[in-house]
Amino acid sequence: MKTYTVEYHWDFRYQLPMLQVQLSGTLLNSQHTLPQMIDNVHAVIQRSDHDAVYLLYDFSSTERRLPLASLMQRTRVSPKVKRVAIVGTRARVDEMSVLIMRSAKQIPYDYGFFNTIDESVLFFNQHAPA
Numbered sequence: 001m002k003t004y005t006v007e008y009h010w011d012f013r014y015q016l017p018m019l020q021v022q023l024s025g026t027l028l029n030s031q032h033t034l035p036q037m038i039d040n041v042h043a044v045i046q047r048s049d050h051d052a053v054y055l056l057y058d059f060s061s062t063e064r065r066l067p068l069a070s071l072m073q074r075t076r077v078s079p080k081v082k083r084v085a086i087v088g089t090r091a092r093v094d095e096m097s098v099l100i101m102r103s104a105k106q107i108p109y110d111y112g113f114f115n116t117i118d119e120s121v122l123f124f125n126q127h128a129p130a
Helices: 033-047 092-105 117-126
Strands: 004-011 018-025 053-061 081-087 110-114
Touching: 004 033, 018 033, 033 053, 053 117, 081 117, 092 110, 110 117
Parallel strands: 018 053, 053 081, 081 110
Antiparallel strands: 004 018
16 A cells, blocks of 8 residues: 655756655655655656756655665666755765765765755755756
């Protein structure tokens, strides 16, 4: 039984189009849910008509955790993603999990952790596209 929802919203007010992914519910019932969700997001971006995008994940309405074991299972990375903002998981262990996954999987884009969506917007606006 699915215990989470994923909503996609494209926003075109920035230097690059931004895909906001709003997550709610329980993502950690299965170790495979989080990597499948991330892979699906990258598939959506890859199928889009945009050459480059910003990506915002909002985990505020979930368990607010990013376990390394789950992150290491992700398989898809869209080269269109230039910068990722992660909202709602400010624990140091989550930051370390993403850092380790980024290094191990050779993820090419920048990312940042933020308390609010407004803070993440500043991250997108203050940096020129890569």
